[in-house]
Amino acid sequence: MTDEETLKASLRRWIRGSSNPRVLWRDGIGLKARGKSFKSATLSYFGNNPESPSGRELTLVEVPREEFGPGYDFENATTTFKLRDNEIEVLQKFLNGLLADEGHYVRVGDKSVADALADSFIQSGQNDRTLMNIFAAVSKNPELAMMVSRQPEALALSSKITDENHKDVIDRLDEMARRESPAASEKEFQKLVEKNSWIFGGRFIEPIRRRSVTVLDELDVPLTAVDGSLHIVELKRSDINRLFVKHRNHWIVGKDIHEAVSQVENYLFALDSAGDNIRATLNLDVYRAIGTVVVGHLDQCTTDVTREEAYRAMRIYNSHLSRVRVLTYDQLIANARNAMALGVVGAGDAV
Template identity: 40%
Template sequence: MKYWLLAAENKTSAYEISRESSPTVEGWDSSLSTITRLGVEEGDAVLLWRRGRAGGVVALGESTSTTPVESGTLNWSLARLMDRDDDGPTPHYVKVRLSFGKLSFAAPVSDQALRASGLDHVVKRSRSATEGRQLLAVDLTDEQWGELVQLVEEAQAPDGMPTAWSIPPGAVVKRSELHDAFGGSSRLTVGASGRTPNALLFLDHSATGELAPRWDGPVLVAPGQSQWMDSISHDNLSALAHRRRGVPLRVFVAQHSECLYLGEFAIEPESPVERWVDTGKRDISSTYSRRPNMVDTRLPLFRLRQLNGVTMPTDRRDPFRNASRISLRLHPAGEQSAATAIRELLTILEDEPATATSLGALDEAQLLATLVQRARRQADLDQLRAAVEDPESSEGDLQRLVERMTWIFGGEFLPGTVRRNLTLRDQLDLALLRPDGTLHGVELKKANIKRLVTGQRSHLIIGTEVNKAVGQAMNYLRELDEKRPQILVDLGIDCRRASMTVVVGHSGFVTADASPEEIDEAIRTFNSYLTRISVTTYDRLIENAQRTIDLTASDQ
């Protein structure tokens, strides 16, 4: 028997390949398979590896069948994964179907656990794996495979983010707190967590008829998200493709503002969708349209197998009545006595609404809230300034700081961000919303750009890196315009005439003989010829934010 490693797909590639292998909603195939020209045989052992911070071995299984495939029949997504010399002979490809019997999506076997068991060569091999269904041979003995099986069976869920899960089965949480902690949309029946490697599915216990969740033997039949397009929507793909991504599917029962956690489920690989149910017509026209645009909608009935947790009640009893309730709110950290006092105050305000109302009427309460907000913003801004002035800071370093301080872009945007991958091919660095629901994207580039501006005769013009960033923003806007009806229906976000801000460069790194004022003037001139895109530098963005903080301080 041979041993193989398969890298789980990231969200974008999982959705993309899933749609290509099953382009329509009918005949959906949720099973895992791969195309290879390696000597894989039926019965070979396979481990599924999830990459990234929350990575490790998440499933063990075997190859169940091998079928020859003509190279000319491969679609582009699969063909691009195959290592082929165009000048050499045509290789023989085989489609290998895989079955994973031991799932550990919620408790991956980490690098540290593998090294401690003498399996560090598995970790090294995983670094050669690329997402997208490529098999890699792994040098394992039968004894080592047995040790790996034991590690998976004994794996414990980690207690650190992003894989930590603090909700016990049977507990009730507020849905707003759930999404604040784990991400995702509170408007959807099913969707990706957003901040953590999880997929979330919410069941309506009050639903009746075809849309009522029900047990079919050991399988739970549950409705997904209503959609109107012929291909599978992103939201439904988050459940259908969760095995391919190697992430757990968490199922809740929703009721008003609360939800009860049932536990972890897995989509049935052979028959993931029982059937599709018509859900009537929907108007997908915009608020600016004079005529309605009615389309037929329908939703899938997922077939799910429970891995752990409590049983979904099918009678009319209220499962929320005697359930324990927990809070997911994050408390402030710091010196222990101060943190304890704050927690006690929050507990009092939560348990005694009258006290909270009385406190809110005091001018001192407003002052306290303002001081706390200003101190936090100043600390964030100082940290961003230090990162921007560090020539080694990458785009990712700056993005991690800016995404938690969206106030820096001004008061015309709502606090927080929305999902970044609004289209299949593109992902915004930041996605902001105006109060009227329209979208504004932010593209963040490095601060250390030496040729931010260049000399052109007796004038300054913007450099190549700025032009590239603006071109990238233009492509994003075009894609949003083309996908606007689908995004509006699925997410309730209006992308019509969306706008973007490009943050790039810092005057302190510019090698041209130009002052910061001259650089600002060159960028203002460039912006004057743009309509939906504006360009700014990190030093200008930080300076404007600092001025805002200083103005609020002078008002006290």
């Protein structure tokens, strides 16, 4: 290709200042090689701060060839078309294939629209895999990811979907804890809870992948607290008939609770005995470790204890424990729902 042929086939690109004090600069490019007309697109940036322009204007121009001569008549454009700010973004999305489907597209401006969108998404039966595919597609387009992350609706939508997922987990836990035949096993509870450690409070980071922290014991759900200490969650069955028993004139906790607490106390003793070795090998502070026992559900209890009497007996029992706390599944579920209503992540182990 000769130099003349190369010149004819090339597209011109330019960046210019402006005599207009409102215009910071102009970016432009020719849209076609030389022909009967010259077509260009120019982006003008407005404002006072070059680092953060206050507005943009896209101008599309077509000018004819000069009647006499090799150039173009830039003073007499055949067509001029201008787009501003949000209109430019719409065109960008269209050209990038983001508005590929037929239909109506609405720009949202407040959280209520994001809430409605999340509700529609969840009610339509979309699963986690679909959501992951959406996020994966966004992550492959850095410009799109940046654009989405800057929108307040993105945070509102993410928060709404997280809340709905948390509600779903709590409902599943409630269904499992109330199930009578067949009753949920400890392993079923463990599988659900270890994937949703948030239910025990925001101060816990994540489950420890290695459950055998000591030689003799295997922990149900060992959690790491934000201060680096260990929190042991021991999950028992919910279908315990004599969770509370009458002793003389008072209701007390039954043997299942005593045995579960003793089990966790033995775990804590074993951790204390091997504390230095565990710190050196796993970088865990077990000297400050505490434990939570989740056991039974009042709806599964066949004794005639009332809810008030049961919770009073549990408070009295917990008040005399040091490093272990006990709560029933119905208490854990109620705490989690109350925490969500208050906008708090996780339920904690308070009763």
